[in-house]
Amino acid sequence: MTPISRQSRDPLPYLVLPALMALALAAMKFSAWLTLTVAGLAVGCMLFLAAIGLTLIFGLMDVLNFAHGGFVTLGAFIAVAVLTALPIAGGGVAAALGVVALALAAAAAAGGGLGLVFERLLIRRVAGAPLRQILVTVGGGIILQQVMIVLFGAEPLALPRPEALRGGFIIAGAALERYRLMVCLLGLLVYAATHLALNRTRLGLLIRASVENREMVEALGFRAERLFRLVFAAGTALAALGGVVWALYAGMVTADLGADIIILIFIVVIIGGLGSVSGCFLAALLLGLANNYVGFLAPKLALGTDIALMLAVLLWRPRGLLPMDGA
Numbered sequence: 001m002t003p004i005s006r007q008s009r010d011p012l013p014y015l016v017l018p019a020l021m022a023l024a025l026a027a028m029k030f031s032a033w034l035t036l037t038v039a040g041l042a043v044g045c046m047l048f049l050a051a052i053g054l055t056l057i058f059g060l061m062d063v064l065n066f067a068h069g070g071f072v073t074l075g076a077f078i079a080v081a082v083l084t085a086l087p088i089a090g091g092g093v094a095a096a097l098g099v100v101a102l103a104l105a106a107a108a109a110a111g112g113g114l115g116l117v118f119e120r121l122l123i124r125r126v127a128g129a130p131l132r133q134i135l136v137t138v139g140g141g142i143i144l145q146q147v148m149i150v151l152f153g154a155e156p157l158a159l160p161r162p163e164a165l166r167g168g169f170i171i172a173g174a175a176l177e178r179y180r181l182m183v184c185l186l187g188l189l190v191y192a193a194t195h196l197a198l199n200r201t202r203l204g205l206l207i208r209a210s211v212e213n214r215e216m217v218e219a220l221g222f223r224a225e226r227l228f229r230l231v232f233a234a235g236t237a238l239a240a241l242g243g244v245v246w247a248l249y250a251g252m253v254t255a256d257l258g259a260d261i262i263i264l265i266f267i268v269v270i271i272g273g274l275g276s277v278s279g280c281f282l283a284a285l286l287l288g289l290a291n292n293y294v295g296f297l298a299p300k301l302a303l304g305t306d307i308a309l310m311l312a313v314l315l316w317r318p319r320g321l322l323p324m325d326g327a
Contacts, residue, residue, distance in 0.1 A: 045187025059275025069258025075243025111240025
């Protein structure tokens with residue numbers, strides 16, 4: 001298994017994002033550039049929130065969870081339930097943020113709890129068997145989707161944003177939306193918290209040590225199996241968080257939400273480098289910005305932006321932007 005603690009230190013991948021932003025600025029007016037940049041960063045943060053759980057589970061457990069989209073959809077439906085039960089028409093920004101925070105917490109709890117069940121019933125039975133993992137997680141994802149159709153229905157459910165998070169304001173001639181700014185802040189906080197948890201806490205040290213030398217960790221009296229179970233639950237909880245922000249962005253939820261964005265999620269993970277949290281964050285921002293810039297400058301090319309970007313990155317760095325070094 002690839003040690004997650006040893007990540008490539010090549011500075012070139014970190015220059016791709018500012019280079020793209022500089023090229024876009026040279027090709028358009030500043031006001032348009034600022035609007036597109038903030039919008040692109042917001043989309044990138046939403047992609048990151050949806051994808052980080054997948055790359056975390058793979059990097060620490062060596063499990064590629066093809067049911068990941070189902071947990072994204074679960075989070076979206078939990079958001080509908082919470083925001084429908086707690087309407088805040090006319091409330092201020094603090095009230096709106098409070099209700100959204102409650103929806104995020106409820107989605108994370110539901111995603112993490114279901115993830116524990118999923119890991120116990122399915123993932124544990126196919127540990128160390130990649131082909132069987134693919135088959136089992138694909139089947140589990142289909143079952144999860146059908147269960148949500150039974151519980152929530154097959155028809156789209158409306159999910160309007162709280163009034164205080166609608167609209168925006170003008171800065172330097174650029175229109176900036178409140179909700180997009182909130183998503184950018186949330187994405188940055190989740191990335192920082194995940195990075196610090198893995199690299200600056202005792203629990204993160206134990207998890208990374210279990211990845212590199214499970215026998216030694218267990219010889220010291222720790223249960224690596226419990227640590228990996230916690231990782232899987234954290235990954236599915238993060239997927240549910242991504243579902244909440246995507247649902248509020250789209251304004252409606254269907255049982256196909258996770259399936260609709262799962263290709264984008266895998267593209268982000270592949271571009272960033274399998275198992276790399278920092279690579280996932282960088283790739284998500286890059287994808288969000290590239291889509292916005294190309295859509296504005298060359299609309300006819302917009303549909304192929306994701307695939308073209310992935311192809312370009314893999315031709316340059318076959319293992320992704322920030323792959324993990326080691327065996």
